[in-house]
Amino acid sequence: MEKTLFPGYTIGPDAYDDIAAVCPAYGKTAAVIGGKRALAAAGDAIIQAAKAAGMEVIGPIWYGGEASRENMDMLRPQIEQADMIFAVGGGKAIDTCKVLAQETHRPFFTFPTIASTCASCTSLGIVYHPDGSLREYSFSKIPPNHIFINTQVIADAPDIYLWAGMGDTMAKHYECTISSRGHVPAHSDAMGIALSSMCAVPILRWGRQALADCRAHTVTRELTEVILGIIISTGLVSNFVQVDYTTGLAHAVYNGFTVLPSTEANHHLHGEVVAYGILVMLTVDGQFEERDKLYDFSRSIGLPTCLADVHATPEDLAAVTAKALAGIDVRVFPYTVTAEMIVKGIMDLEEYHKARSVQ
The missing domain is CATH 1.20.1090.10 (Dehydroquinate synthase-like - alpha domain)
Known part of the structure; x- marks a missing residue:
């Protein structure tokens, strides 16, 4: 039977400060991927916290707008030099990064900018067709390594x-x-x-x-x-x-x-x-x-x-x-x-x- 790992989390208005304590153990370079609004709301703070921890950053990168196989394929060459993935945004952005990380065998960390689904905590990914209709479930036993929940970012979201x-x-x-x-x-x-x-x-x-x-x-x-x-x-x-x-x-x-x-x-x-x-x-x-x-x-x-x-x-x-x-x-x-x-x-x-x- 496969082992399911259970993620830790940090919650509060200063949640991103914990990047320094958590992420460098997994590598040096993080690809920051997310939705446009999510990256506008939290991307700078996440990147600054990562750089303050001595990490290198690829991005920010827009995930493509849909949790589709097509967008995952688009992102693959952009993360070749990344040791880990920072998934920023809501359910579809995070599921895109999650499945991409699982399939490329990279650790990943989630930064939910809205509280709309449990995607930022789960191992299961949901994949859609480009038109938004359901395509498949992506089954994995690997959830995020850590979840960074900035409550002020979520309070400021729609x-x-x-x-x-x-x-x-x-x-x-x-x-x-x-x-x-x-x-x-x-x-x-x-x-x-x-x-x-x-x-x-x-x-x-x-x-x-x-x-x-x-x-x-x-x-x-x-x-x-x-x-x-x-x-x-x-x-x-x-x-x-x-x-x-x-x-x-x-x-x-x-x-x-x-x-x-x-x-x-x-x-x-x-x-x-x-x-x-x-x-x-x-x-x-x-x-x-x-x-x-x-x-x-x-x-x-x-x-x-x-x-x-x-x-x-x-x-x-x-x-x-x-x-x-x-x-x-x-x-x-x-x-x-x-x-x-x-x-x-x-x-x-x-x-x-x-x-x-x-x-």
């Missing part, structure tokens, strides 16, 4: 990413507890499943306040706790549990919606659509009390609760369900998930939404 990140985070708890239902999990899986409550409880407790604090560009305890939930708790659960427990019907629904041109055209974020997928999943699973609690929370902060919120219609569901069931997300589930089951869950949720909207 709050929409934290907003969407809370949806993606909550999914981890509900998906892994449903996917593992009826199993007797091994130690690592059991640890991850037990930890998964930390992906939902802090969000429901502090999420509204954290979002308000992010909008005020203020680092607070509530915002820090939610950032840790999104990046660290969820990432560790993903690293602990087997891949069939780390995903489920909520992500299958998300993957389904990636085939709709309206998803990309309206800039719907990963965690935003996953939040909607949780409501569908809990409806399908008959967890109505829990569904209603999450519905209220999602509605209170504007996360999607119906098809119109994700710019979709019932006529889109054939394409959505075909894509949702084409992947691995529900191959391990307490029951066989069918297209009809997903459609019924979505339409039942539509009826519930209509009833709640007239109250």
